[in-house]
Amino acid sequence: MSSILLIGxxxxxxxxxxxxxxxxxxxxxxxxxxxxxxxxxMPIPDFFxxxxxxxxxxxxxxxxxxxxxxxxxxxxxxxxxxxxxxRNLLKDHPHVIYLKADSKTLIARIKNDAxxxxxxxxQKSAAEITALLNSRLPHYEESAAxxxxxTQRDPEEIAxxxxxxL
Ligand code: S3P
Numbered sequence: 001m002s003s004i005l006l007i008g009x010x011x012x013x014x015x016x017x018x019x020x021x022x023x024x025x026x027x028x029x030x031x032x033x034x035x036x037x038x039x040x041x042m043p044i045p046d047f048f049x050x051x052x053x054x055x056x057x058x059x060x061x062x063x064x065x066x067x068x069x070x071x072x073x074x075x076x077x078x079x080x081x082x083x084x085x086x087r088n089l090l091k092d093h094p095h096v097i098y099l100k101a102d103s104k105t106l107i108a109r110i111k112n113d114a115x116x117x118x119x120x121x122x123q124k125s126a127a128e129i130t131a132l133l134n135s136r137l138p139h140y141e142e143s144a145a146x147x148x149x150x151t152q153r154d155p156e157e158i159a160x161x162x163x164x165x166l
Contacts, residue, residue, distance in 0.1 A: 002093075008099035029075065057083050078136075
């Protein structure tokens with residue numbers, strides 16, 4: 001089987017579900033944010049502050065392209081669908097999984113995740129985060145082959161459903 005890509009907004013559980021899938025399916029986990037951090041040589045928030053979002057999207061697009069066909073579980077960053085090139089790549093792939101959750105759940109997860117600073121969300125108001133989510137919703141849906149609801153669900157149950165639906 002080719003790569004399995006997890007997409008979805010910040011706080012959707014892409015890294016958590018990615019680790020579980022990697023363990024259950026005995027496949028390597030590739031976390032694109034980790035690869036981007038290595039590539040840029042600094043934490044993501046510092047890169048956003050010094051170079052801006054467009055420069056980040058450029059690196060993100062390159063890293064996705066370079067690992068797209070890896071035989072692995074790939075956890076993407078929440079903004080992977082911002083770039084149209086990425087959407088076009090994702091929408092033709094049979095194993096792109098959109099981890100969907102409602103805005104309230106995502107905001108609570110983002111705000112409770114103090115270790116992971118997200119430049120586009122951590123310090124923003126609930127209204128700003130919801131607006132960003134709404135602007136991206138159609139892109140997640142058009143890019144995904146499989147949509148999984150994650151609101152109020154246990155990660156183990158979500159991982160099991162994904163494996164059944166592949
Ligand atoms: C971003 C999501 C982050 C990270 C960066 C930008 C976004 O990843 O790539 O802060 O634009 O949604 P997570 O979805 O893993 O938090």
